[in-house]
Amino acid sequence: MTRLVIVVEKPSDWGSYYPSDNVVAAADYLREPIGEGERTQVINLCRSYKYLGTGYYVSLLAEARGHKVIPSVRTLADLRRRSLYGIDIEDLNARLAKFFPEDAGDASEFALLAYFGRTRYEPLQDLVRQVFEAFPTPILRIEFERERAWRIASIRPAGLHTLNDEQENGFAEALDAFSKKLWRRPRARRKYRYDLAMLHDPAEAMPPSNRRALKQFVEAGAALGIEVDPIGRLDYTRLAEYDGLFIRETTSLDNHTYRFAHRAEREDMVVIDDPVSILRCTNKIFLHDLLTKKKLPIPRTEILMRDAPARLDALPDTLGFPLVLKIPDGSFSRGISKVGSVAELRAAAEQLSQHSALLIAQEYMYTEFDWRIGVLDGEPLYACQYFMSRGHWQIYDHAGGGARKPKSGGFRTLPVRDAPADVVKLALRATAPIGDGLYGVDIKAAGERLAVIEVNDNPSIDAGVEDAYLGEDLYRRIMDEFLRRLERRRRG
Incomplete structure (x- = not known):
């Protein structure tokens, strides 16, 4: 159970409230190693946090003792800089x-x-x-x-x-x-070595993991001594109580998922997806430049600016028809249009430009399915074939719009050893410059030609799909990686 310590500069500062064993004077906290050997959370209520003052030293020593503290020394530095980032x-x-x-x-x-x-x-x-x-x-x-x-x-x-x-x-x-949200009593009698927050949104129409998969993660973690606790976007302030963060919600640079990842990294937690991976994967412009720099095969691509119509007019000659137009941060086949004429191209560009100043145009590569190779810490994890939705050119068919779940094509999950070796090798090459997290690499194979379509930092892991071959072992392997990193972090 986590111990709560409220530090006040003078006992009289707490005079308006009921006495509590949780409240200690700053001088006592600085003098004695309170909470030694316990998981401890500190609320620093000193009168001032000025540099090298009493309040500053309370936060500094709390961090030195391995306590979670609010405000942290980094927060105090940020406040001095007055940055509104x-x-x-x-x-x-x-x-x-x-x-x-x-x-x-x-x-x-x-x-x-x-x-x-x-x-x-x-x-x-x-x-x-x-x-x-x-x-x-x-x-x-x-x-x-x-x-x-x-x-x-x-x-x-x-x-x-x-x-x-x-x-x-x-x-x-x-x-x-x-304090009720941040420092709750354990829900179970069993002692866990680590606490892992699993961020998800029960209302998300197309989450990266379905409910059965989330349950499998919880069970796999428990078997390894990790309590996996599902949390939501309103639990941001609770992050300090956990040892790690596992994001099972569609990530974006402009929503709470990136803030969660960034905060978790600042708290020195083990985090998947880490903020660098989110940055490098969620924006296709960034990813295109990264893959191009590493000389990895991708479809022929042009980057379009909203106020550069000449580049748009040249696309039929440079890429030919049909071609694919994308916004940089679309997911699950959204924000993508296939066009087959100049009129369709201009209409799609006008519509998509309302969402982004830059667009991506790519040659259209027809395949019956896309390969998805799951990669964890630089090693292949699973292999799937995602087939195009019936009568549609993408895996997901969003025709009709609205909030209803789109139609999708079939799938085939197979052992990594049965996937083409060159496809698996390309997937590992594609993730190497991004990081050591959990990724899903989408690859098209057209005859002898291979092309990386994208690298996903938050790949789908649904019960009944990606786990169709490995079963429970898929979740066990991911939790094993968390355990390995948590143990490494504890050893320092």
């Missing part, structure tokens, strides 16, 4: 317009206190959550100012001792909610 402030004016009453419409300054990412001002809740995710700190004072447009003027820590009665109530409610 990762915080969406594009619609700040609209949010504050909703907040301010009409009779205060000419306000030029505004400040709020946020407790563990919570505020009583509902129109600003999402922004406050983002600020907390960027700078995880118990109490933050966020100041706004307006000249021609609103902007965040400053983000500063605030001390518990500065709160009035109403603010103390808000802090107590937020602390209670935060």
